[in-house]
Amino acid sequence: MTRIIGKSIKRVDALGKVTGQTLYPGDRDFENQLWLKVLFARRPHARILSIDTSEAEALPGVVGILTAKDVPVNQYGLQIPDQPVLCGPGSNKKGGDVVRFVGDQVAVVIAESEEIAAQARDLIKVEYQDLPVVDDPEFARSGKAPQLHPGVLNNIADYKRVRKGNPDAVWDKCAVVVESVYRTPFQEHAYLQPEAGTAYIDEAGRITVHCAGQWTWEDQQQIAQALDMPPEKIRVVYDAIGGAFGGREDMSVQIILALAVKYLAERGIYRPVKIIWNREESIIGHCKRHPMIIKTRWGAQANGKLLAAEVEIISDAGAYMYTSNKVLGNTVITCTGPYEIPHVKIDAYAVYTNNVVSGAFRGFGGPQGAFAAEMQMNKLAQKLGMDPVELRLKNALTPDKTLSVGTTIPGGVSMAQVIREAAWKSDWQFTGARPEFNPNYPEDLPRYVTGRGFAAGFKNIGFSFGYQENSWAQVELRGGGDIEEAVVRIAGADVGQGHHTVMAQIAAEVLGVELDKIRLEVSDTAFTESSGSASASRLTFMAGNAVREAAEFALSKWQAEERPAIAEATWLAPKTTPFDPETGYCVPNFAYGYVAEMVEVTVDTETGFITVDRVVCADDVGKAINPEQVVGQIEGAIVQAHGYTILEDFQVHKGRVLTPNFSTYLIPGVYDIPQHVDSIIVEDPHPDGPFGARGMGEMPYLPYAPAVAAAVYDAIGVWFDQFPITPERVLRALGKVRSWI
Amino acid sequence: MHNPRPGLPEFDYVRPASLSEASRFLAEHQGEARPFMGGTDTFVRMRDGFWKEKYIVDVKRLDGMGDITFDPSTGLTIGAAVNMNRVIDSPEVQEHYPLLAEAAKTVASFQLRSRATIVGNICNASPAGDTIGACIVMGGVLKVHGLDGEREVPLTGFFVGPGKTVLKPGDIVTAIRFPVLPQGHAGRYIKLGRNALSDLAIVGVTAFAYPDDTPSGYRFKLALASVAPVPLVPEKAEEILTGKPITDETIAEAAQAAMDACNPIDDVRGSARYRKYMVRNLTRRAVTDVLNRLQ
Ligand SMILES: Cc1cc2nc3c(=O)[nH]c(=O)nc-3n(C[C@H](O)[C@H](O)[C@H](O)COP(=O)(O)OP(=O)(O)OC[C@H]3O[C@@H](n4cnc5c(N)ncnc54)[C@H](O)[C@@H]3O)c2cc1C
16 A cells, blocks of 8 residues: 555645745846847748848947857757757858748847847848748658758658558458548647746856756757857756646757857856747747648458558658657557557658747647547448447557557557546447538538547657666655655656656655655756656656655665665666668557547537537556646646647748737637546556556547547538638538638 | 737826816827727737837826716716726616627626726727627717817717727717617627637627517617628618518528628638628527517
8 A cells, every 4th residue: 555656645836836936937037137039030931141230239238149150059959950049140050041930049139128138139130031931841842842951852851651561452351441631730839938047157157047948958968069068067957837748848048048148258247147038939939739741541341450551641840850750750659549450551751841840749749640540440430330439449459469560569558448448437329320411412400519529549658769768866865763854856847747746755655754754856957867858748657767766775775874865766768669761660669558538519500619518538547646636637638639629720821920929829718628527547557657657648638639520520420630620610511601602 | 920029118107187188188199199998908009019109198087987877868878987897787787788788798808807998999999899889789979078178979980990980189088878778679799709708709790679660670780890890880781670570581681681791801710701601690690689588
């Protein structure tokens, strides 16, 4: 029996946050601080011929202006360095004078106040030579489009393929074949707290950046690389983080903050600097979820057994790589669903365009892949006249069935159990497949029509594909006879998900002490190493193991009378392997979580509005270390996925963002979200997880869009292969909004 | 991308002691001064850099601007500075002008409505203004103080274009006045926004009617939001509903006429086609609801 694991204890950050004591990056102020303001390019593709800062520099209160020539290594990136820190002439990297999307940064003003900085920014004269805008990924890779990055043929940023069996040999053995082209939209992270930070030189002479991010160590590396300084001369500290969802994985204000401090120090000025992006700067300045085009064909036998799947994925990477290659890998894994398919052919492309950059976002390519897979499953079920739940159970992965990349899944596969759980708890009943709506012979639908839909999914935990996943933690036990204080040092980012609380629970459990004995020291590269990123649903699993191990080591030292007893651990996850370039064969991941959802909708056939009345979501989390936080993640993921599916509509025209604020880009409010969510926690322990836990922050997101689409089909008989399913799209599909109106 | 520098620009806050002084000040500073009520439009436009006023002229506390008065023989007068929550809560409004409360309730959120005013909504002259339709169909008349003293300006013909009205430099609306409404009237405002709360109208339909000696037995008034450069009165649709016995066909015909009268644009909130189609559907629904309420 565990004492603290499995209990919904109060969050360690609750009091500070509800009383307003906690400092977010924008809340930190220094007496003599200077302010930064960024000049964004605000044009999608152009060469910068010249930058004239003389008038701006002459403005009283302006302390300095940074441009490309001031950046020691003017190229950075999480996966590959392909983005200039500042675009403009004098860049020491090839192509650094070219702006590739509206959010490229051109100059940074340092001034006595934010107002002066903004005024000076508007006085900077930039001479642009506009270049043709590539905004369509299919055109971008066609061979006819301009090349956006030196040496990247046909703008193909990444390509992956899978070959298993031979689909072409079995199509004529299929009783049904479903062929579709899916289009998934952009999505904006819309975290409450826009990008912000402060920077200064600390007492140890390190350039110190306070900000909000997802991986202190990686931020430190990228800053050091761009500034051409050793990493130990850079210190990254996270203040409280107001949401991240993947949008803070890549650099935003980190490098320029450090650069400004360096620039000032070189001129004998030792003053802290501060920046806060406003909402528009945030929306154009950070990445979005990848829009994807997924062309796919699946075939099944009359008994429902899947035989073949062919998939082509075209992912719009936007202007720079960010994590597009890794996201693509996840889409490849999820695009054939949590099912065994003997014959699979996948070709996947991530393509550069001049659209806003795409990057990490909760689910990390999974929601796009899952949408295609689950839509195919629901369409197959309809064509076969079969219960979609039964069809899924028939094909669901088990420990001995192979993924499309040719290997089995380690650590337990509870897909079938989770599907049954969701079906059972939602009282799922199959009453026969609905025929498709025919706009030429419109049915006389009542004003309100209801429907139910089902979808399933699986989501990997941790970074893998050959990367040696690792996470660091340190535990220091102080006291005499009894442990009076246990200091737990971890770097993992609490982005609002409750990571630190869970780490405290694990430490307290292992050490056998009460929670109030635990003191957390977190997210500061001065005394924490790499715990890895707050992404890929990985922190509970990875950092949880590190904390467990460090606590165990410390405890044995304590028992051996060491005072204080200090121990650290770097936990290494089981090995994985990269995609084989020819066949895609690999052991992609060491752990997964499993999810299934039932969704009930009402469609208003007069206005086209969809309301979601009920969601039943079953999730195998291995072990719910803090059940209330698990439910919070399930509900949060569903709300965010609800926006993605129905309401949020990020509009871009020729590379320019038409929805750069929250009056044009709407996210769901309390009256828009599903009326009722039943969160069902399934616990099938993972052998390697801390106390059996699997990661779970992303998976409830995955099946939502296809489950809603299936429910809408059940209601009105229309498959929506493209979303968000806006009222207008609904009415068009029903033949009500016609071109001649 | 119109927001290079959020944060309000510098301006002077002026509080004249009388309406005459305020009118004079506004006229003298034509183009650089504005009367201000709740400021919920003004500050947003200024922050976004669309308006560069040097002076914000607070007239909220002048003669009767903050009063709601009802007189059974002359009607309702709402001072320009009365915020929407007060209008919604007013027993007289609820009893005699419920349509106004219904429309005001669709504006943004409670917080916003504790500042936003009906007169501000009207003077801002956005085609999307949610309370404007109700004011038009119930025969609202603006009381205006200008350089030449007081006058009354009816809402018909008041709107000239998006953000443009017939008000002249120095004009201050002090109140909106409504006549006593005919016995047995009923109204309905249906707003369609992309979300449940806080979006501006993709389309808004106001319908209002009262028993009268006409072929249909009623006189009908309609107004449409967000479908033309100004709040739109679809007169033909009104005539159909007034001039023929009410049947499903008449309602459908009127809804079609309302749709044909409008000339919406495409924007991020919806396409012109969707808007037109919604005008037809929502007009049908609003008229039907009014008929139900009339019974
Ligand atoms: C978050 C948000 C949500 C909103 N949602 C809605 C919505 O759902 N529906 C909607 O209709 N509107 C909405 N608005 C717009 C706005 O709130 C309304 O138009 C409101 O009624 C304006 O009233 P106000 O008193 O704040 O006007 P102010 O901002 O004070 O004034 C608006 C304009 O009218 C002029 N004016 C004001 N008073 C007078 C006067 N006495 N004489 C002459 N001219 C005058 C001003 O000079 C200015 O040009 C929203 C605004 C915000 C910020």
